[in-house]
Amino acid sequence: MPRLSLWKEGRHTNDYKFIDRRMSEMFTIGGTGILVHKYLGPNEQNISKNTSSAQASTSSSISFSSTADINLGMFVAGNAVVTGTKVVAKTANTVTLSANTTSALSANTTLKFYTDAAQPSYMNQSAQNIQDLFFLENRDRKYDTSVYNLRGIYQTQDVTFDLSQFGMFLQTGTLFIVFHINDMIASLGRKIMPGDVIELMHLKDYNPLDDSLPVALKRFYVISDCNNASEGFSPTWWPHLWRCKINPLTDSQEYKDILNQIKVDETIPGSGTGNISLGSVSSIISKYQEINDAIIREAETNVPFSGYDTSYLYVKPTTDDGRYPTDPLGLTSDGNITADSGTINAGAGIDSPGEPVRGYLTYAGGTINGLPVTVGISFPTNPMIGDLTLRTDYLPNRLFRYDGRRWVKMEDNVRTSLTPGPDNDTLRSNFVNDTSTFINNTGNVSVRQSLSQALRPKADN
Amino acid sequence: MAQQFFYDGQIRRFLVQFIRAVSNFDVEFGRDRDGTKTLQRVPVYYGDPSRQAATILKGNSENTLNGVPAMSAYISGLTYEQSRMQDPFFVDKMNLRQRRYDPDTGLYDTQQGDAYTIERLMPVPYKLTVKLDIWTSNTEQKMQIIEQLATLFNPSLEIQSTDNYIDWTSLSLIQLIEVNWSSRTVPASVEEPIDIATLTFDMPIWISSPAKVKKLGVIQKIINNIYDEQGKFTEDTILTNLVSRMVVSPINYSVFYSGNQLKLLKQHEIANDDGSLIVTQPPNNWRSVIEIYGTLVTGESEIRLSLPTGTELIGLITYHPTDPTILLYTPIEDTAPTNTLSPVNAVINPINVTVNNNLTNPSNGTRYLLTDDIGSAINLSGSVIWGSLIAKANDIIEYNGTTWNVVFDSATIKTTEYITNLNTNVQYRWTGEEWVKSVEGVYRGGDWSLVI
Numbered sequence: 001m002p003r004l005s006l007w008k009e010g011r012h013t014n015d016y017k018f019i020d021r022r023m024s025e026m027f028t029i030g031g032t033g034i035l036v037h038k039y040l041g042p043n044e045q046n047i048s049k050n051t052s053s054a055q056a057s058t059s060s061s062i063s064f065s066s067t068a069d070i071n072l073g074m075f076v077a078g079n080a081v082v083t084g085t086k087v088v089a090k091t092a093n094t095v096t097l098s099a100n101t102t103s104a105l106s107a108n109t110t111l112k113f114y115t116d117a118a119q120p121s122y123m124n125q126s127a128q129n130i131q132d133l134f135f136l137e138n139r140d141r142k143y144d145t146s147v148y149n150l151r152g153i154y155q156t157q158d159v160t161f162d163l164s165q166f167g168m169f170l171q172t173g174t175l176f177i178v179f180h181i182n183d184m185i186a187s188l189g190r191k192i193m194p195g196d197v198i199e200l201m202h203l204k205d206y207n208p209l210d211d212s213l214p215v216a217l218k219r220f221y222v223i224s225d226c227n228n229a230s231e232g233f234s235p236t237w238w239p240h241l242w243r244c245k246i247n248p249l250t251d252s253q254e255y256k257d258i259l260n261q262i263k264v265d266e267t268i269p270g271s272g273t274g275n276i277s278l279g280s281v282s283s284i285i286s287k288y289q290e291i292n293d294a295i296i297r298e299a300e301t302n303v304p305f306s307g308y309d310t311s312y313l314y315v316k317p318t319t320d321d322g323r324y325p326t327d328p329l330g331l332t333s334d335g336n337i338t339a340d341s342g343t344i345n346a347g348a349g350i351d352s353p354g355e356p357v358r359g360y361l362t363y364a365g366g367t368i369n370g371l372p373v374t375v376g377i378s379f380p381t382n383p384m385i386g387d388l389t390l391r392t393d394y395l396p397n398r399l400f401r402y403d404g405r406r407w408v409k410m411e412d413n414v415r416t417s418l419t420p421g422p423d424n425d426t427l428r429s430n431f432v433n434d435t436s437t438f439i440n441n442t443g444n445v446s447v448r449q450s451l452s453q454a455l456r457p458k459a460d461n
Numbered sequence: 462m463a464q465q466f467f468y469d470g471q472i473r474r475f476l477v478q479f480i481r482a483v484s485n486f487d488v489e490f491g492r493d494r495d496g497t498k499t500l501q502r503v504p505v506y507y508g509d510p511s512r513q514a515a516t517i518l519k520g521n522s523e524n525t526l527n528g529v530p531a532m533s534a535y536i537s538g539l540t541y542e543q544s545r546m547q548d549p550f551f552v553d554k555m556n557l558r559q560r561r562y563d564p565d566t567g568l569y570d571t572q573q574g575d576a577y578t579i580e581r582l583m584p585v586p587y588k589l590t591v592k593l594d595i596w597t598s599n600t601e602q603k604m605q606i607i608e609q610l611a612t613l614f615n616p617s618l619e620i621q622s623t624d625n626y627i628d629w630t631s632l633s634l635i636q637l638i639e640v641n642w643s644s645r646t647v648p649a650s651v652e653e654p655i656d657i658a659t660l661t662f663d664m665p666i667w668i669s670s671p672a673k674v675k676k677l678g679v680i681q682k683i684i685n686n687i688y689d690e691q692g693k694f695t696e697d698t699i700l701t702n703l704v705s706r707m708v709v710s711p712i713n714y715s716v717f718y719s720g721n722q723l724k725l726l727k728q729h730e731i732a733n734d735d736g737s738l739i740v741t742q743p744p745n746n747w748r749s750v751i752e753i754y755g756t757l758v759t760g761e762s763e764i765r766l767s768l769p770t771g772t773e774l775i776g777l778i779t780y781h782p783t784d785p786t787i788l789l790y791t792p793i794e795d796t797a798p799t800n801t802l803s804p805v806n807a808v809i810n811p812i813n814v815t816v817n818n819n820l821t822n823p824s825n826g827t828r829y830l831l832t833d834d835i836g837s838a839i840n841l842s843g844s845v846i847w848g849s850l851i852a853k854a855n856d857i858i859e860y861n862g863t864t865w866n867v868v869f870d871s872a873t874i875k876t877t878e879y880i881t882n883l884n885t886n887v888q889y890r891w892t893g894e895e896w897v898k899s900v901e902g903v904y905r906g907g908d909w910s911l912v913i
Binding site: 042043044045131132135137139140142159173203204205208209210213217218219220248249250251252253254256257259260261279282283284285286287288289291292295296298299300302303304305306307308309310311312313314315316357359360362369370371418419420421428432 | 474477478480481482483484485486488490491492493494496499501502504505506507517518519520521522523524525526527528529530531557558559560561562569570571572573574598599600601602609612613619620621622623624625626631632655
């Protein structure tokens with residue numbers, strides 16, 4: 001009789017299978033239902049094109065219906081393409097590679113083109129792919145549209161809210177949940193891995209504060225770490241349980257595929273007929289943006305433009321000799337003072353100040369004392385003394401006053417919105433927010449270009 | 462009694478502007494399953510909410526998803542900066558005129574409105590330290606935000622708490638002091654959903670006491686010597702007995718008071734010795750003068766006329782409805798000179814006065830002010846009406862039930878006296894030489910003042 005041994009190298013023993021089935025039953029009997037959104041790998045981030053015709057033989061020339069979005073120097077990925085191959089030339093319909101294909105490509109073969117070697121394209125959608133080989137992260141994740149139902153067991157915990165700064169703080173709500181490995185693989189096709197998203201169905205919240213929400217709020221977690229559970233080893237020494245550390249899901253770039261794709265108002269689940277995304281119902285981000293908008297509005301009310309508002313101030317007009325016109329002025333068209341009128345009449349010029357309010361950033365393109373101003377790109381003809389004109393062809397716009405002999409510069413429009421954006425006319429903002437283009441021999445050229453990419457050829461799309 | 466409450470939200474306004482300065486930045490998400498790239502704005506909010514407000518934002522549910530990227534700003538310090546301290550007792554004054562405001566339209570028109578003098582006490586310097594937490598879910602996202610923010614501070618970013626021209630403390634700047642790149646331990650051993658980078662900023666700010674906003678203060682009288690002829694400095698010297706003083710009007714105008722009207726005169730327009738006026742054209746416009754100092758408020762604005770007695774006649778003013786050269790003047794009765802003599806029943810010329818019952822049968826105590834002489838020492842028979850009365854022009858006579866007697870001998874009285882003519886209710890002033898209307902006439906620059 002051989003010596004008893006529960007341990008056996010190689011194939012699992014019946015002891016193992018017996019114990020494993022009992023453990024599976026325990027999950028079926030006592031586990032909670034968990035829905036798993038399976039991570040499939042990163043979304044394709046680069047250019048994917050199909051060949052328009054077959055290669056007669058191995059060659060460096062490949063035909064496409066259009067090559068407009070392909071740039072010289074791009075890396076090429078594809079079957080029969082050597083790793084590190086680049087685009088060295090192109091015409092409207094053909095691309096020349098730096099190396100011959102290893103076999104002749106048939107028509108409608110998919111090739112991929114990418115610029116950063118550390119952010120490559122992959123030929124297959126796979127959870128093994130890494131989107132960014134430099135930062136080693138998968139930012140734009142793709143999830144299975146199918147949802148997998150598993151059973152899991154975890155120890156419920158009292159959650160302490162740490163609302164400082166961010167509502168619920170990072171570690172708060174971290175749980176450890178265990179799955180039956182073989183059941184998990186049978187259902188999911190692989191073990192649960194970090195990045196998979198699970199929904200604990202029994203934690204659905206039917207009573208949120210906003211009772212107008214169209215659906216109950218579901219509890220999502222993301223898997224952050226997995227390993228064999230210590231309590232999941234049987235006397236055979238083989239593991240049966242998969243222990244996962246889970247954190248509350250955040251509405252972030254990584255999970256947009258779930259949060260945007262799932263429509264909570266679909267009449268038939270999975271039909272894609274709904275309009276209300278899961279993210280819009282469950283996420284706090286839109287509320288934060290509304291709060292931010294309110295703060296910006298308050299800030300813009302306090303300081304609509306940089307500098308100081310002097311438009312409400314009254315500047316005492318002065319006569320040509322610099323005195324206050326305490327006597328009513330009548331100015332003839334030639335600038336002489338008349339004595340025939342006690343008030344300004346239509347024949348007189350504007351009784352305008354010769355000096356604006358002086359100060360740091362005090363002019364926003366208006367006029368002085370609310371007096372009429374001519375806005376244009378040239379000076380008006382036959383002006384009268386005191387006439388004001390705002391030249392919009394000056395940058396910044398400039399206000400002039402006619403003193404009888406010449407147009408005297410009064411102020412430059414130097415006040416600007418301080419909210420970052422296109423209305424912000426600061427020097428830095430002019431560099432950041434300039435969306436203008438011009439046309440030259442290469443077509444439309446954007447004025448704003450990154451320094452590292454300036455003057456380099458770009459794709460047209 | 463408790464100190465008056467004041468709160469202007471000064472620190473709040475700086476914090477609001479700080480959040481504005483770092484708002485409106487986007488991050489770019491990569492291509493989704495449809496190949497579409499998206500931009501998402503990074504919200505910025507105050508990072509120290511109350512527990513209740515935070516719970517409301519989360520919908521009172523554990524299932525609400527936190528969102529990233531996001532930024533939160535909060536104050537981590539406020540310290541007094543001795544190095545920026547200046548004279549704490551310094552009071553700065555600025556004089557401003559506003560354009561006239563139309564409360565119905567909410568607009569300012571082209572005319573002058575109110576004028577003010579603003580007194581500002583030296584503000585107190587503080588250093589406001591603010592932390593900005595940047596919440597991201599991946600390194601690329603953090604890079605995108607940091608790269609956009611990093612160009613803002615070179616070396617600092619100027620911000621303002623208000624755009625009020627009067628607020629001399631509104632300008633400040635944001636200085637990036639420190640960057641704490643990550644809240645996580647690097648290398649991260651497990652996948653954390655959120656990373657926090659913390660940027661620390663300093664803002665040199667000022668906290669101000671309330672300002673004093675007053676009606677525009679205008680120098681009406683300048684006393685340039687406060688010592689008497691003996692070189693003594695006493696209260697009397699200042700108040701009454703100044704031997705060397707200069708009273709000026711800033712624009713050197715005079716006013717002519719007649720009836721209930723005031724006219725504005727330049728110095729050279731008062732020319733004739735007889736008091737007649739030579740007014741050059743164009744006539745002077747009251748509005749343009751008053752608006753140098755502010756706005757005339759009907760029922761409140763006053764003109765004060767300095768009287769020879771040292772008192773002032775105070776009257777309310779309003780613009781004439783049609784004539785801009787005239788100001789309607791309503792003296793306040795209590796400020797008018799008090800009569801020093803009993804009133805007279807009439808001012809008469811005794812030579813050609815109409816003889817009626819008032820003369821033929823006057824009642825006891827009837828008093829008249831004479832504009833011409835009557836009677837003579839050589840006319841022993843006297844007249845039917847006046848009897849043997851002998852009086853001079855400017856004398857006041859009174860009937861005692863039997864005869865007329867001189868009760869005010871103009872030849873001997875040199876003090877200033879006031880009397881009212883009951884027939885016209887006009888008050889007259891005895892100058893020592895002649896009777897003149899008590900308050901009407903020309904008031905030169907410095908002898909009148911405008912209170913608006």
